[in-house]
Amino acid sequence: xxxxxxxxxxxxxxxxxxxxxxxxxxxxxxxxxxxxxxxxxxxxxxxxxxxxxxxxxxxxxxxxxxxxxxxxxxxxxxxxxxxxxxxxxxxxxxxxxxxxxxxxxxxxxxxxxxxxxxxxxxxxxxxxxxxxxxxxxxxxxxxxxxxxxxxxxxxxxxxxxxxxxxxxxxxxxxxxxxxxxxxxxxxxxxxxxxxxxxxxxxxxxxxxxxxxxxxxxxxxxxxxxxxxxxxxxxxxxxxxxxxxxxxxxxxxxxxxxxxxxxxxxxxxxxxxxxxxxxxxxxxxxxxxxxxxxxxxxxxxxxxxxxxxxxxxxxxxxxxxxxxxxxxxxxxxxx
Amino acid sequence: xxxxxxxxxxxxxxxxxxxxxxxxxxxxxxxxxxxxxxxxxxxxxxxxxxxxxxxxxxxxxxxxxxxxxxxxxxxxxxxxxxxxxxxxxxxxxxxxxxxxxxxxxxxxxxxxxxxxxxxxxxxxxxxxxxxxxxxxxxxxxxxxxxxxxxxxxxxxxxxxxxxxxxxxxxxxxxxxxxxxxxxxxxxxxxxxxxxxxxxxxxxxxxxxxxxxxxxxxxxxxxxxxxxxxxxxxxxxxxxxxxxxxxxxxxxxxxxxxxxxxxxxxxxxxxxxxxxxxxxxxxxxxxxxxxxxxxxxxxxxxxxxxxxxxxxxxxxxxxxxxxxxxxxxxxxxxxxxxxx
Amino acid sequence: xxxxxxxxxxxxxxxxxxxxxxxxxxxxxxxxxxxxxxxxxxxxxxxxxxxxxxxxxxxxxxxxxxxxxxxxxxxxxxxxxxxxxxxxxxxxxxxxxxxxxxxxxxxxxxxxxxxxxxxxxxxxxxxxxxxxxxxxxxxxxxxxxxxxxxxxxxxxxxxxxxxxxxxxxxxxxxxxxxxxxxxxxxxxxxxxxxxxxxxxxxxxxxxxxxxxxxxxxxxxxxxxxxxxxxxxxxxxxxxxxxxxxxxxxxxxxxxxxxxxxxxxxxxxxxxxxxxxxxxxxxxxxxxxxxxxxxxxxxxxxxxxxxxxxxxxx
Numbered sequence: 014x015x016x017x018x019x020x021x022x023x024x025x026x027x028x029x030x031x032x033x034x035x036x037x038x039x040x041x042x043x044x045x046x047x048x049x050x051x052x053x054x055x056x057x058x059x060x061x062x063x064x065x066x067x068x069x070x071x072x073x074x075x076x077x078x079x080x081x082x083x084x085x086x087x088x089x090x091x092x093x094x095x096x097x098x099x100x101x102x103x104x105x106x107x108x109x110x111x112x113x114x115x116x117x118x119x120x121x122x123x124x125x126x127x128x129x130x131x132x133x134x135x136x137x138x139x140x141x142x143x144x145x146x147x148x149x150x151x152x153x154x155x156x157x158x159x160x161x162x163x164x165x166x167x168x169x170x171x172x173x174x175x176x177x178x179x180x181x182x183x184x185x186x187x188x189x190x191x192x193x194x195x196x197x198x199x200x201x202x203x204x205x206x207x208x209x210x211x212x213x214x215x216x217x218x219x220x221x222x223x224x225x226x227x228x229x230x231x232x233x234x235x236x237x238x239x240x241x242x243x244x245x246x247x248x249x250x251x252x253x254x255x256x257x258x259x260x261x262x263x264x265x266x267x268x269x270x271x272x273x274x275x276x277x278x279x280x281x282x283x284x285x286x287x288x289x290x291x292x293x294x295x296x297x298x299x300x301x302x303x304x305x306x307x308x309x310x311x312x313x314x315x316x317x318x319x320x321x322x323x324x325x326x327x328x329x330x331x332x333x334x335x336x337x338x339x340x341x342x343x344x345x346x347x
Numbered sequence: 348x349x350x351x352x353x354x355x356x357x358x359x360x361x362x363x364x365x366x367x368x369x370x371x372x373x374x375x376x377x378x379x380x381x382x383x384x385x386x387x388x389x390x391x392x393x394x395x396x397x398x399x400x401x402x403x404x405x406x407x408x409x410x411x412x413x414x415x416x417x418x419x420x421x422x423x424x425x426x427x428x429x430x431x432x433x434x435x436x437x438x439x440x441x442x443x444x445x446x447x448x449x450x451x452x453x454x455x456x457x458x459x460x461x462x463x464x465x466x467x468x469x470x471x472x473x474x475x476x477x478x479x480x481x482x483x484x485x486x487x488x489x490x491x492x493x494x495x496x497x498x499x500x501x502x503x504x505x506x507x508x509x510x511x512x513x514x515x516x517x518x519x520x521x522x523x524x525x526x527x528x529x530x531x532x533x534x535x536x537x538x539x540x541x542x543x544x545x546x547x548x549x550x551x552x553x554x555x556x557x558x559x560x561x562x563x564x565x566x567x568x569x570x571x572x573x574x575x576x577x578x579x580x581x582x583x584x585x586x587x588x589x590x591x592x593x594x595x596x597x598x599x600x601x602x603x604x605x606x607x608x609x610x611x612x613x614x615x616x617x618x619x620x621x622x623x624x625x626x627x628x629x630x631x632x633x634x635x636x637x638x639x640x641x642x643x644x645x646x647x648x649x650x651x652x653x654x655x656x657x658x659x660x661x662x663x664x665x666x667x668x669x670x671x672x673x674x675x676x677x678x679x680x681x682x683x684x685x686x
Numbered sequence: 687x688x689x690x691x692x693x694x695x696x697x698x699x700x701x702x703x704x705x706x707x708x709x710x711x712x713x714x715x716x717x718x719x720x721x722x723x724x725x726x727x728x729x730x731x732x733x734x735x736x737x738x739x740x741x742x743x744x745x746x747x748x749x750x751x752x753x754x755x756x757x758x759x760x761x762x763x764x765x766x767x768x769x770x771x772x773x774x775x776x777x778x779x780x781x782x783x784x785x786x787x788x789x790x791x792x793x794x795x796x797x798x799x800x801x802x803x804x805x806x807x808x809x810x811x812x813x814x815x816x817x818x819x820x821x822x823x824x825x826x827x828x829x830x831x832x833x834x835x836x837x838x839x840x841x842x843x844x845x846x847x848x849x850x851x852x853x854x855x856x857x858x859x860x861x862x863x864x865x866x867x868x869x870x871x872x873x874x875x876x877x878x879x880x881x882x883x884x885x886x887x888x889x890x891x892x893x894x895x896x897x898x899x900x901x902x903x904x905x906x907x908x909x910x911x912x913x914x915x916x917x918x919x920x921x922x923x924x925x926x927x928x929x930x931x932x933x934x935x936x937x938x939x940x941x942x943x944x945x946x947x948x949x950x951x952x953x954x955x956x957x958x959x960x961x962x963x964x965x966x967x968x969x970x971x972x973x974x975x976x977x978x979x980x981x982x983x984x985x986x987x988x989x990x991x992x993x994x995x996x997x998x999x
Contacts, residue, residue: 157396
């Protein structure tokens with residue numbers, strides 16, 4: 014059983030890596046500019062917030078929960094950045110803003126977690142509700158105005174390039190490393206997998222299932238705050254629509270990355286590869302220059318691509334009624 | 348018994364919730380006493396500075412007139428269905444005038460027609476719907492004028508009678524009715540400049556980051572790109588920021604529609620040479636005056652002008668109440684405007 | 687039996703919430719509660735209600751369908767395009783509804799045949815179907831439908847809108863199916879314990895194909911009704927309606943893990959959301975407030991019920 018899952022997971026990573034290579038190399042052949050350092054850098058910057066939140070979302074989904082409020086949370090935290098830092102509003106120094114936004118993120122995530130654990134409300138309900146509430150609160154806070162005068166110190170979070178790489182890429186790398194370490198090398202990681210695999214069994218094995226759940230939601234809040242801090246100040250304007258639909262992007266990356274939606278298996282590596290792959294689709298279509306009519310088909314192509322990515326390993330792995338895997342010979346190798 | 352307690356407690360909770368909602372809604376509108384005129388101002392999307400500035404002008408007019416109850420509300424996500432539901436509700440409440448900026452002329456037109464059947468006076472402002480669905484339109488610029496002004500501004504900024512090069516459009520969504528109308532006329536106007544070629548029209552889905560990325564990609568995939576039109580409120584700053592960060596300020600020109608305050612920084616550093624718009628505060632102001640005049644009977648079909656407070660005499664052509672001309676904000680004049 | 691009484695209790699809670707919302711409304715603004723007003727406002731919830739019915743079945747079976755809004759849009763666009771191409775309006779409607787069915791069956795095939803998790807399949811088709819609608823219509827709105835067709839969306843008999851009658855008929859059909867038929871029992875069986883249901887001889891794959899097929903078909907029907915109501919077929923109709931639908935179903939007490947819930951609960955869930963939205967919009971004229979109140983009601987009502995239920999135990 015475990016071997017089969019492991020094979021499946023490895024297959025998924027190979028598959029995503031392969032697809033990524035094909036897309037990237039294919040477009041680069043058609044348009045050499047695609048392989049330029051500048052473009053690779055832009056692609057990574059574009060992925061960074063998806064990867065950062067995706068790391069946390071992977072942990073949330075590994076425990077068998079889900080968080081659809083991250084997009085609205087991002088919107089609220091972005092409004093927070095603007096209101097706290099803009100000289101016309103509160104004009105607080107950047108350090109205070111960062112601390113407040115991080116604390117706000119952990120708090121919001123913690124509230125989600127507490128409602129799930131202590132309130133025993135299913136996470137989909139809690140976060141679906143939060144998604145609407147936080148969006149409404151953001152609209153009320155912004156009051157129909159934009160914030161366009163972010164101080165340079167805050168803009169640096171989005172545009173600064175320490176050691177030659179944008180801060181968001183450094184942060185994303187740190188987030189991936191930290192999450193992999195937590196997931197693989199710490200008791201918390203083990204407990205996350207155990208909770209998602211079978212929470213009753215985990216509880217019997219003295220895993221504090223509730224604590225684990227609250228922690229992963231708080232991590233999701235923290236990572237959302239971090240992603241907001243390094244991605245939103247890249248733009249000059251803070252408006253109330255920031256983060257709309259972002260949760261879908263992140264969840265898509267996690268599930269395309271092979272993490273089981275019912276929890277228990279999967280990992281960050283898949284999420285990162287999937288985020289990179291998904292980030293390539295739209296620019297690839299732009300570089301290929303398929304013409305105006307093709308633009309209207311972009312969304313359909315994206316959907317088909319996601320479907321193909323999640324289905325591709327299933328073609329070989331139809332399971333029989335008794336739950337065992339069977340290899341369908343026409344599907345090829347393994 | 349348990350069930351009873353439970354229902355009771357839930358009932359209490361829900362009542363508390365209802366009261367909290369009441370308390371939160373500080374801006375609650377009291378049902379209007381008889382002689383006051385209730386005017387509803389519906390923007391395409393609530394929360395955009397463009398419409399917020401309009402609402403400020405509208406409030407000025409309402410304060411001046413004294414007997415006006417102004418309601419400003421619209422869908423925060425810009426959905427035409429929600430906007431139509433609001434028109435339905437206002438019609439059922441029996442307000443006096445509804446002024447609609449339709450995000451989708453057909454969807455809103457249907458609701459406006461129903462409102463008129465109930466005896467509500469309906470006008471459009473900012474954008475128009477079919478003539479049968481409203482009495483007047485407060486017109487700041489037609490789609491045709493906007494489309495032409497955008498292309499002309501770009502051509503002028505590129506700096507010759509026959510500017511050359513590739514340009515691209517970053518729009519809101521592929522289904523945005525207004526933007527699609529502008530694009531139609533932009534294409535029409537581009538024929539006047541045969542050496543300007545439109546290489547792409549890309550949707551930004553009302554997402555600043557996406558507009559930013561698209562602008563980056565367009566510049567890399569087409570190194571000889573000369574200009575980008577950012578024709579949605581968040582696509583414009585997103586595209587400008589991409590050009591600025593790529594160090595292409597002045598080399599790739601960005602233009603579009605925006606309130607001057609929101610684009611001041613880009614105009615000053617040369618990334619954007621012209622911003623096209625009109626006086627939005629005056630637009631809201633004029634709309635409320637027109638609605639008021641219509642409700643009190645001083646504005647009737649066939650008139651060729653009417654007096655709108657501090658704006659003085661305003662021309663009416665057919666059923667179009669004209670605000671005045673399209674403004675182009677540049678480095679030289681942008682500081683004169685504060686909205 | 688215990689499960690049944692639990693469900694019944696939740697419905698009582700919802701009915702109480704609804705009564706309080708309406709009571710508050712009647713107290714603050716009696717005009718809102720006038721029958722004619724309520725009947726006219728009811729058309730705003732028709733699509734939500736009829737799509738929530740098959741969604742209840744899907745969620746009862748332990749699945750989910752995120753693509754209903756996109757299927758709805760694709761059906762509307764196919765309807766519009768075929769009418770524009772000269773098809774009679776009834777034929778175009780049938781074609782539209784069938785488009786919805788096809789969308790659902792494709793979902794079902796991937797879920798039942800390829801055994802991919804429904805969330806993943808419908809997350810992909812959520813993008814794909816909207817994208818198809820956008821692609822084939824090139825983002826253009828289609829309108830100008832004949833009056834007798836628009837009557838479906840706007841006409842009424844004795845003050846009761848036709849679209850509301852369609853919705854009521856759909857509610858009855860789904861309520862009876864869920865409680866009185868083998869099909870209904872099987873839906874609950876799959877959601878409670880899929881493996882046990884399989885051993886009990888429930889044809890799981892065929893049932894799932896049906897469930898998602900029905901969800902698509904009803905979404906198609908809702909698409910046609912929507913076009914009749916607003917006279918426009920367009921790829922972006924009712925954005926994110928799937929979230930509203932799922933919110934209504936879970937507020938209605940259907941367990942997101944399947945097996946528990948009822949059609950009556952869903953109807954109450956839709957009513958609570960609808961009345962809150964309409965009243966907050968009616969009274970306070972602030973769209974952002976609707977978001978806050980609807981979201982809070984979802985969390986607080988489930989939370990309150992859980993806390994009380996635990997204390998009572």
